[in-house]
Structure formats: C-alpha cells, structure tokens
Amino acid sequence: MDEIATKKLTFASVLKNPIYKDRNLLFELLPKKGLVHRIEQKNELVMELAPILMNSAVNCVFLYGNPGTGKTALVSEIVDELGKESKKRKIEFKTAYINCSENKTETTILIEVLNQLGEEEYPRLGWTRTKALSEFKKKLSDKNTNLLIVLDEVDYALKESGDDILYRLSRINERIKANVSTVLISNDIRVIDYIKPKTASTAGRVKIIFAPYTYEELRDILKARVMGSFQKKVVSKAVIEKIAEIEANRGGDARKALELLDACGKLALGEKKNKIGLELVNAADTSLEKDTILGTIATLTKHQKLLMLTMLKQKEKDLEGTGVYKKYKETCVKQNVSPLSVRRIRTFLVDFAEMGLLKQEVTWLRDLKKKSRSIRVEIDSGTKKKAIKMIRDSL
Ligand SMILES: Nc1ncnc2c1ncn2[C@@H]1O[C@H](COP(=O)(O)OP(=O)(O)OP(=O)(O)O)[C@@H](O)[C@H]1O
Ligand SMILES: [Mg+2]
Numbered sequence: 001m002d003e004i005a006t007k008k009l010t011f012a013s014v015l016k017n018p019i020y021k022d023r024n025l026l027f028e029l030l031p032k033k034g035l036v037h038r039i040e041q042k043n044e045l046v047m048e049l050a051p052i053l054m055n056s057a058v059n060c061v062f063l064y065g066n067p068g069t070g071k072t073a074l075v076s077e078i079v080d081e082l083g084k085e086s087k088k089r090k091i092e093f094k095t096a097y098i099n100c101s102e103n104k105t106e107t108t109i110l111i112e113v114l115n116q117l118g119e120e121e122y123p124r125l126g127w128t129r130t131k132a133l134s135e136f137k138k139k140l141s142d143k144n145t146n147l148l149i150v151l152d153e154v155d156y157a158l159k160e161s162g163d164d165i166l167y168r169l170s171r172i173n174e175r176i177k178a179n180v181s182t183v184l185i186s187n188d189i190r191v192i193d194y195i196k197p198k199t200a201s202t203a204g205r206v207k208i209i210f211a212p213y214t215y216e217e218l219r220d221i222l223k224a225r226v227m228g229s230f231q232k233k234v235v236s237k238a239v240i241e242k243i244a245e246i247e248a249n250r251g252g253d254a255r256k257a258l259e260l261l262d263a264c265g266k267l268a269l270g271e272k273k274n275k276i277g278l279e280l281v282n283a284a285d286t287s288l289e290k291d292t293i294l295g296t297i298a299t300l301t302k303h304q305k306l307l308m309l310t311m312l313k314q315k316e317k318d319l320e321g322t323g324v325y326k327k328y329k330e331t332c333v334k335q336n337v338s339p340l341s342v343r344r345i346r347t348f349l350v351d352f353a354e355m356g357l358l359k360q361e362v363t364w365l366r367d368l369k370k371k372s373r374s375i376r377v378e379i380d381s382g383t384k385k386k387a388i389k390m391i392r393d394s395l
Helices: 011-015 023-027 039-054 070-089 105-118 129-141 154-161 162-172 188-193 214-227 237-250 252-269 278-289 294-298 302-313 321-335 342-355 379-395
Strands: 062-063 094-099 147-153 179-186 208-212 358-364 370-377
Touching: 023 062, 023 214, 023 379, 039 062, 039 070, 039 147, 039 208, 062 070, 062 129, 062 188, 070 147, 070 179, 094 105, 105 129, 105 147, 105 154, 105 214, 129 162, 129 179, 147 154, 147 379, 154 162, 154 179, 154 188, 154 370, 162 179, 214 237, 214 252, 252 278, 252 379, 294 358, 294 379, 302 321, 302 342, 302 370, 302 379, 321 342, 342 358
Parallel strands: 062 179, 062 208, 094 147, 147 179
Antiparallel strands: 358 370
C-alpha cells in the first residue's frame, strides 16, 4: 500500500490553513473578549451616560481622537452595556448609530434615526427637513423612552450642513416626552470651528480625548487579537513588538497595526510559510502601500466612488441592475449631491467590471421568467471595510 492510503486524511486536516484560524476576527470592531485599555475613557463615558439609566437625557458628549484610536469601538461597547443594563432595570432604551460621512444632512440623519427605531420603514428619498423633523417629534412626543443617538464622524455633517442639527437635538427634550441623548464622535479636533457659540453653550460641554495609542497599548491590542485569528505559534512576540513599534511611531492607529499584521499573514500564506518571520514585517508594510484594489478605487471619480460605496454597503451577495441605481440615488441624497442618469451609472458598472472590481452575469430570474443582470463585488471582507472607509474619507 502506498503512503497516502495509509495516512488518514480528514477534511479538517486538509482544509486546515497553517496561518489563520479566523481572519475575520482581525477586523471585528468589538472583539469577543472586549477592548484592551481605554479604561479612563470608558470610565468617563460610564459616568457621563449613567443618567440615561435614571431616565434623564445627556446632551452632546464629544469624543475626539485620531483615526484608529478606538472611538467607534468603545462607544459600541458602551452602547451594548447600556442596552443590557437597561433591560435588567426595565428601563426603556433605544439607540441609533449614524455614520455622518454617509449621512451628511439633517434630513437624512433624522430619517436614518427613524428607520433604526424600527417601527416603520421611512422612504429615503423625497423628504424635506421640516417633514423629517416633525415626524421625528411626533414619533417621540408621547413616548416614555430613552433614545441615545450616536453621530459618528460628525465633522462631515457639520462641514456640509452646519450645526443646526446639534442645536435642535440639544433643545428637543424641551418639546417631547422621550429623553433624547447624543454622543458625537469626530477625528477632526477643529470640529469646534464648525459649531456656533449659541450651540456650543448647550452642546458639547463634555469632551473625552482619545490620544494615539502608545507602543505598549498597541502591543497588547495585537496580542489579544492574535489569539483567535491566527493558528498557535504563527505570530511571535518579536513580530508583534515590531508592528507595535512601527505603528506607535506613525500615529498610534490600532486599525493600521491590525492591517499590517494581516498583511504579514497574507504574505506568509503566499510564500507557503507556516510562521510569520520578522523579515516579513517590512515586506508586508511595503505591500500594503501597493494594494491594487484600493489603488484602483482611489483613482475613481466622485460619482464612481458613490456607486462603489453603494455596492460595498449592500448586504446581499448579488445585486440586480435596477436595484443598484435606486440605492445609488439614496447614497447621493445622503451625501447631498445630485445623482447622475441611469445610463451613466450603467457605463460605470461596465468600467468596474473591466477594472476587475466586480463581476456581472446575465441570469434568468426563474420566477419572473425574465433576464436580469446580477452584479457581485469581488473583494474580500477585510479589504471591503478598508475600501468603505477610504471612500467615505474622500467624499
Ligand atoms: N482598545 C482597543 N482594543 C482592541 N481593539 C481596538 C482597540 N482600539 C481600536 N481597536 C480596533 O482598531 C480598529 C479601529 O478602531 P475604531 O474603529 O474604534 O477607531 P476610530 O477611533 O473610530 O477611528 P476613526 O476615527 O478612523 O473612525 C477596530 O478594528 C477596533 O476593533
Ligand atoms: Mg470611527
């Protein structure tokens, strides 16, 4: 008998990837075991937001910090904890998370909040600000609930639409029964410049600063992440320390540190290694700069980016031609720009396919007995998140 026949093979052993255990965990906003560090900021947030659990509103708590310093992650952890605690105490608590780089006007922000309340489906096209605001007040006027609105990357909305939304949100509790609280997140410290003194006196009294991560903090964050996402003994202490050192010197960005670690993993896979050696770190660092998909996306025009963003954000695996155009129009409204014609968008889709960003297939929809184009974005989940972030930042 030959050797293969005597050696027992299982699917698990064949499919076992010698480098990663679960690569997706590298990109999770909230790791299962919670965040590492940021105790001080968390304590401040707990203190500031505790009144919500006493049925009173908290006005505009501001969080500042450079990209990748854990603002969004920490707030999402706190929101989870508020949710659990309010259940225990039988306090009505609802929350809405809005990314303002995608919802830049007061109208789209309000509609998004209403939609996240989940009681009704509100159309994302064709609403005026007055209508959205009066619907918002109506929905909350006689409710005994505590609503926490998180406006992430709020500087985008302030630059585009001014600070009226903050002023109105800070005053809204005078007119309705529900308690509306707000947390604002920004990585642009100049956000203050966009706020008028009139608003500043009622909003943004509390500020919580997220300093760039230090070498030690990045090292601990990486160490904790390596456990679930890589196979045992693939990533050495020296590699973690080197990545932490590189990124601490660059701006203390945890996202970048995790990306560099992932780039090392991908290189090791490509080179069929079963360990990540120290020499791979520099090579991975260079390879990140020449990521071709991201490079291609960076060269797109504004409306191509809007279309790409629309497709990257879709939950369904396959999209269908006409649906894409409707979603693209919604993206335009949220960004406060006028949409291009359906014909232009169709040519963009052809361009994207040529650039290798997506796949198009003509299929027969069995039930409807008609032809339909299905479109699929061909990008892995880690790169997808990076691409979304890159496009948002550039719009
Ligand atoms: N203290 C931490 N512990 C574990 N993971 C962290 C920590 N801080 C950040 N991360 C991870 O780093 C990545 C970036 O964090 P996050 O998105 O919260 O940054 P941010 O401050 O909101 O950045 P931006 O200003 O660009 O939105 C996330 O994947 C997050 O899980
Ligand atoms: Mg963020």
